[in-house]
Amino acid sequence: xxxxxxxxxxxxxxxxxxxxxxxxxxxxxxxxxxxxxxxxxxxxxxxxxxxxxxxxxxxxxxxxxxxxxxxxxxxxxxxxxxxxxxxxxxxxxxxxxxxxxxxxxxxxxxxxxxxxxxxxxxxxxxxxxxxxxxxxxxxxxxxxxxxxxxxxxxxxxxxxxxxxxxxxxxxxxxxxxxxxxxxxxxxxxxxxxxxxxxxxxxxxxxxxxxxxxxxxxxxxxxxxxxxxxxxxxxxxxxxxxxxxxxxxxxxxxxxxxxxxxxxxxxxxxxxxxxxxxxxxxxxxxxxxxxxxxxxxxxxxxxxxxxxxxxxxxxxxxxxxxxxxxxxxxxxxxxxxxxxxxxxxxxxxxxxxxxxxxxxxxxxxxxxxxxxxxxxxxxxxxxxxxxxxxxxxxxxxxxxxxxxxxxxxxxxxxxxxxxxxxxxxxxxxxxxxxxxxxxxxxxxxxxxxxxxxxxxxxxxxxxxxxxxxxxxxxxxxxxxxxxxxxxxxxxxxxxxxxxxxxxxxxxxxxxxxxxxxxxxxxxxxxxxxxxxxxxxxxxxxxxxxxxxxxxxxxxxxxxxxxxxxxxxxxxxxx
Numbered sequence: 322x323x324x325x326x327x328x329x330x331x332x333x334x335x336x337x338x339x340x341x342x343x344x345x346x347x348x349x350x351x352x353x354x355x356x357x358x359x360x361x362x363x364x365x366x367x368x369x370x371x372x373x374x375x376x377x378x379x380x381x382x383x384x385x386x387x388x389x390x391x392x393x394x395x396x397x398x399x400x401x402x403x404x405x406x407x408x409x410x411x412x413x414x415x416x417x418x419x420x421x422x423x424x425x426x427x428x429x430x431x432x433x434x435x436x437x438x439x440x441x442x443x444x445x446x447x448x449x450x451x452x453x454x455x456x457x458x459x460x461x462x463x464x465x466x467x468x469x470x471x472x473x474x475x476x477x478x479x480x481x482x483x484x485x486x487x488x489x490x491x492x493x494x495x496x497x498x499x500x501x502x503x504x505x506x507x508x509x510x511x512x513x514x515x516x517x518x519x520x521x522x523x524x525x526x527x528x529x530x531x532x533x534x535x536x537x538x539x540x541x542x543x544x545x546x547x548x549x550x551x552x553x554x555x556x557x558x559x560x561x562x563x564x565x566x567x568x569x570x571x572x573x574x575x576x577x578x579x580x581x582x583x584x585x586x587x588x589x590x591x592x593x594x595x596x597x598x599x600x601x602x603x604x605x606x607x608x609x610x611x612x613x614x615x616x617x618x619x620x621x622x623x624x625x626x627x628x629x630x631x632x633x634x635x636x637x638x639x640x641x642x643x644x645x646x647x648x649x650x651x652x653x654x655x656x657x658x659x660x661x662x663x664x665x666x667x668x669x670x671x672x673x674x675x676x677x678x679x680x681x682x683x684x685x686x687x688x689x690x691x692x693x694x695x696x697x698x699x700x701x702x703x704x705x706x707x708x709x710x711x712x713x714x715x716x717x718x719x720x721x722x723x724x725x726x727x728x729x730x731x732x733x734x735x736x737x738x739x740x741x742x743x744x745x746x747x748x749x750x751x752x753x754x755x756x757x758x759x760x761x762x763x764x765x766x767x768x769x770x771x772x773x774x775x776x777x778x779x780x781x782x783x784x785x786x787x788x789x790x791x792x793x794x795x796x797x798x799x800x801x802x803x804x805x806x807x808x809x810x811x812x813x814x815x816x817x818x819x820x821x822x823x824x825x826x827x828x829x830x831x832x833x834x835x836x837x838x839x840x841x842x843x844x845x846x847x848x849x850x851x852x853x854x855x856x857x858x859x860x861x862x863x864x865x866x867x868x869x870x871x872x873x874x875x876x877x878x879x880x881x882x883x884x885x886x887x888x889x890x891x892x893x894x
Contacts, residue, residue, distance in 0.1 A: 425636075426471035427675040429736040431846060434729050434775045437722045438782055443730065444745050446738040446752035447517070447716045447761050449707070451700075452666055452678060452690035453477035457845065458877075459669070459692040461884045468845060472674065475734030475842035476763070482838065482874065484760045484831040486518035493814060494712040495519040495755060497801060500832050501822040505840065505862065506852045509772040511822050513765045513796065514832050515720075519713065521758035522706045529565040530627040530709060531583075532558075535614040536599060537634035539574040543601035546692070547668040551633045554665065554697040555596045558631075561705050562586025569617050570595050573610030574603030583621045607638035608648060611655075618660045625807075627709050628660045629686065636666065636673030645676060653683040653751070659807065661754075663708070665700070666690040682737075685714065685754050703872070707756035713803040715752040715811065718763060719745045722797045726820045729768040729776055731850070733839050745802060748811050755803075762835055766850070767796065769820075796820045825862075833866035834875065841882055844889075856886035 435443065453474040460468035489496040496518045504510035534555060542548040562568065566586035572578050581595040614630045622628055638648070652662050662684025666677040674690070681688035687708065689700045700708055717740060722730055732739075744750040755761060768774035797818040802811040825833060840859045843851050860882045867875040 423671050424469075424669070425673045425675045426469055427679065427737060428471050429474070431849060432732045432734075432736055432739075434731045436729055436776055437724045437727050438779070441724060442719060442721050442742050443732055443765070444717065444719045444740045444742050445732065445735045445763075446740055447718060447755065447763075448476050448682075448735060448738050448753050449480055449755060449759050449761055450474075450477050450678060450681060450688040451481040452664075452674070452688045454481035454690075455692045455696050456666070456674060456690040458881060459690070461881050461888070463692070464669075465888070467885065467888050470846050473842055473845045474678075474736070475839055475846075476738070477734075478842045479734065479762050479764070479835055479838045480760070482760075482834070482878075484516060484518075484762065484835070485869075486516040486760055486831070488518060489520050493812075494803075494805070497799070497814070497816065499799065499816075499818050500829055501796065501818065502825045502828040502832060502836070503822060504766055505825055505836065505854055505858070506766065506843075506850055507768075507775075509769070510774075511767050511769060511796075512836060513767060513818060514835060515718065515763040515765075515799065516831075517716075517755070517759075517761040517801075519707070519755045519757060519759045519761075522710055522712075524561065524705050525563075527706060527710050527757075528626045529567075529623050530562075530586075530629070531567050531618060531621050531623045532627070532709075533569045533571065533614045533618045533630045534581075535610055535630055535632040535634075536570060536572045537574070537607070537632070538572045538599055538601050539603050539637070540601060541635055541637045541639075541671055542668070544668060547635060548599060548601045550667055550691060550694070550697070551665075552596050552599060553694050554633065554691055554701060556593060557694075557697050558701040558705075559586075559589055559592050559596065561702060562589065562592070567621055567623075568592050569621065571610060571614055571617065572599065573606060573613075574601075575606070576603075577606070577610045577613045579613075579617070583617075604639055607632075607634065607636075608651070611648070611651065615655045615658065615660060619658055622659065629663055629709060630660060630684075631663045631665060632680070633665045633667065634677075635668035635671060636664075636676040637671045638673070638676070645679070648676065649679050649683045652680050656683065656685045656751075661711070662686040664688045679737075682753070683751075685711075685751070687754075687756065699872070699874075704758070707759045710757040711754045711806050712757050713755040714806055714808075715748070715750075716755055716761075716803040717745050717750075717752045717801070719800040719802075720765065720797050720818075721800070722767070723792060723795050723820070724770075725793050726770055726796050727767050728770045728772065729774040730765050731775075733764040733766060734842070735763065745800070748804070748809060764835065764839055765797075769796075794820050830866045830868070833862060837863035837866060838878070841878075841885070845885065856882060856889065860886070 453472060454477055456472055457468045460466055487496045487498055498516045500514045501511050504512045536551060538548065564585055564587035567583045568581065568586065569583050570581035572580050581592065584591055618628055618630055656662065662680060663686035664677040664681040666672065666674065678688045691697050740750065795817045798815065799818055800813065800815045802813050804811050825836065837859055840851060840854060840862065844856065844859065860879060863879050863882060867879060870876055
């Protein structure tokens with residue numbers, strides 16, 4: 322079709338305007354995170370113009386500016402490309418790619434090796450969170466990629482599973498057991514496993530519960546793996562409620578709203594109706610909503626009962642106070658009211674995992690990541706007692722290693738739970754809580770004296786020797802402090818860890834499986850301490866210790882090892 326000169330000039334002007342808009346969008350992408358709705362990416366229908374508009378002087382000016390800017394940008398890209406030795410077209414294309422994933426994780430340095438001669442005492446707070454495990458699983462299953470290193474917290478991977486540790490007897494609300502085995506990672510090294518088992522409480526015998534559901538209904542929750550899954554999760558918990566339990570529901574987005582006043586667990590239909598009507602829209606002001614949730618929880622506080630806020634969100638707070646330290650400090654202060662704070666994380670891309678995990682820590686609650694309906698049932702159905710009922714508070718572990726028998730050690734995991742030595746005896750220092758039925762595991766890898774370790778031998782400091790034969794029969798001495806719920810004075814219990822070990826193949830099945838999970842976590846973190854251990858070695862160790870497995874959780878873990886192996890840099894590794 323032949324076009325007259327006026328029409329051709331009009332099309333040229335429109336093209337120039339479009340290119341200018343693209344350049345502005347490109348600049349915006351390079352400056353900040355940009356979210357583009359799918360509808361904006363689809364070709365839009367263009368109706369035929371009634372009559373071609375004349376080219377304006379401003380359009381011609383934009384053409385000149387765009388041409389000049391494009392030329393300068395191309396020159397800069399070409400210069401940079403020659404400097405770094407990469408094709409200019411690839412660099413130019415990368416600059417225009419929008420940043421999609423803005424998930425936030427706390428940066429944690431892997432615990433270093435310690436010399437017993439220089440630092441014989443190791444102190445940390447226990448951790449019963451499990452969110453890292455299901456979040457890592459989401460990366461492997463749904464995203465088809467290895468998780469960010471900072472998303473991997475080994476203690477949360479290990480404590481995701483239940484272990485058949487001895488039940489508590491006597492006055493203490495939990496038992497403590499240890500086992501020492503040969504390490505699969507380093508020749509002549511040993512692994513000390515510390516296992517804690519809390520007493521269980523039948524859900525029917527739980528104290529009356531005062532629960533506040535704090536539900537994020539902002540626009541960022543409008544995804545299938547967010548608000549719809551939140552509703553499923555809250556329905557699961559609602560089905561477990563008893564007549565003596567009370568539920569309050571608060572929603573927050575651009576504003577906070579009390580959508581359900583305190584309602585008896587007997588009136589499930591009313592609670593479920595409120596849950597079913599939840600819809601996502603607006604911005605996210607989490608700080609004001611958290612304050613409102615504490616106010617409501619305190620109004621209906623049950624003495625000697627369970628008083629807990631459960632926040633369900635992706636943690637994407639973008640209105641009001643959004644500073645991480647400020648929010649954490651507020652929750653830490655509010656825990657003094659006797660109301661605990663549990664976080665249930667949902668979603669991808671903009672998920673703020675650091676905030677979710679640390680708020681639960683500060684609020685004497687627990688953190689779980691819900692990636693599917695099965696996980697919701699695990700956390701809020703099968704493990705309801707441990708999720709809601711606390712049997713021991715501010716639980717701290719301190720291990721003093723014997724320089725006569727141990728040369729070096731490293732704590733596996735618990736990087737963001739490390740305490741100073743003097744914090745152990747200070748009852749003002751907060752630590753982790755244990756829920757009913759919880760099992761908690763900690764692992765140390767040690768180098769016995771006389772064996773080659775990670776560190777060079779000291780030229781001037783000779784190994785410590787003792788004439789006391791009793792001191793040569795122990796690897797370490799374990800101290801543990803805890804408080805009974807709502808009490809201010811801690812209780813101390815302790816026991817020695819004998820200087821004896823067994824081959825890993827002869828170890829308890831739970832110990833073998835625990836070490837398989839730790840191996841998996843270390844490998845996901847880069848394998849710094851795995852030595853020559855391969856993914857296949859880890860999978861083999863997990864398989865031989867995968868039973869009993871009533872809910873097929875351990876078999877699922879074996880599958881995850883296989884997925885991680887296939888995604889690693891070398892499938893042979």
